[in-house]
Amino acid sequence: MLELIFSALITIVPDYLYRRYGQGKRWGQEITLFNIWYELRWGLTACAILAVTLITVIFYFHPSTRNVTAAFRTITILSDRGGRVAEVYVTNNEPVTAGQAIFRLDTTRQEAAAETARRQIEEVDAALGVMVADIAAAQAQLDTAEADFRQATDDLERRQSLAERNNATVSEQELERLQTAVSRAEGQRAAAIAALDGIKLRQSTLLPAQRDSARAVLAEAEAEIDKSTVFAEVDGTVTQFLLKPGDIVNPILRPAGILVPDVTGQGRFVAAFGQISVSVLKPGMLVEITCAAKPLKIIPMVVDEVQDAIAAGQFRPGDALLDLQDRARPGSVTAFLAPIFPAHLDHIPPGSACVGVAYTSRAQEMEAGEITGFSAFVARIVDGMGIANAIVLRAQAILLPVKALVFN
Known part of the structure; x- marks a missing residue:
């Protein structure tokens, strides 16, 4: 409208005069x-072209957007x-601090597993204590077997020496019986040695391994018990939280609620501009916005960052080929805005809907x-044209309460 009025002032009005x-x-x-269209044809044509x-x-x-929000x-x-x-330790819409407990799951099964693991550790420790007596008993059996072996060996050697001096005094049956006794004593000694080694191996390897396994089971059960209590990782407010004791919580199908951090989204707005504005949107560009949460206020911002990619082009591999004509919308350019005066963002909650205008300045x-000469002259004129959008934005800020409260 402003452009049309300005064009009419320098085209239609002179033609009429x-x-x-x-x-x-x-x-x-x-x-x-009936003939005004013919009489003022030059002014009307020039007005249309100029407008x-x-x-x-x-x-x-000087692109404008109606999609600005405090994400x-x-x-x-x-x-x-x-x-x-x-x-359940908190209620809905209650502020929480980092490390504060929110709710706890039932841990009966995990506590039973932990108690079982503790009993297994105690059992292994008791077995290690008993193992000292077993080793002593096995050592005594080994000493007895070695004494029997030495006794049988001495008897055999004595009889063999007698047989060598006088063959008539010692019979062959007695020598065979003594050799059998030596073999039996040697076998008993070997069995005692093996039993002692087995007990020592069980003391040094098997039981410690069983104790470590029980400790691992205990640590796992205690970790499950610790994870059963959900804590707040950051300061924020708990919302949509209607959890009660006895409810079932599933990390995939049924979350417990939402935590809105206190620090997220503060002082940073996201704006969506048309793709045709890609070449003019640059970091450092001045932007003015007005929000429904704070009417009649113009908030100066600056473009902090421009997203390189346009979201409409993203795709995820699936079982069907991508057809670009199925894209309903062309997508927009995302720009991140930072306030020039942070105090102006007071009383604007995150998620507020705003409109904005960006201004090109060279x-x-x-x-x-x-930029010099005629190009600089044209650049100054183009940069000055942003006043039209500035006037429109301020008109929107004035009419926004009326539109929202009356006409809606």
């Missing part, structure tokens, strides 16, 4: 509603495992001598 005072044509007589040109230039170099991050309240809720290029 020429017709009225230069040619003497009067309104209502020579100029009527379209101004609108194109203004909206290209913020939420944290889903989940447990590491599914289970039944035993205790003053630095002109001061540095990169």
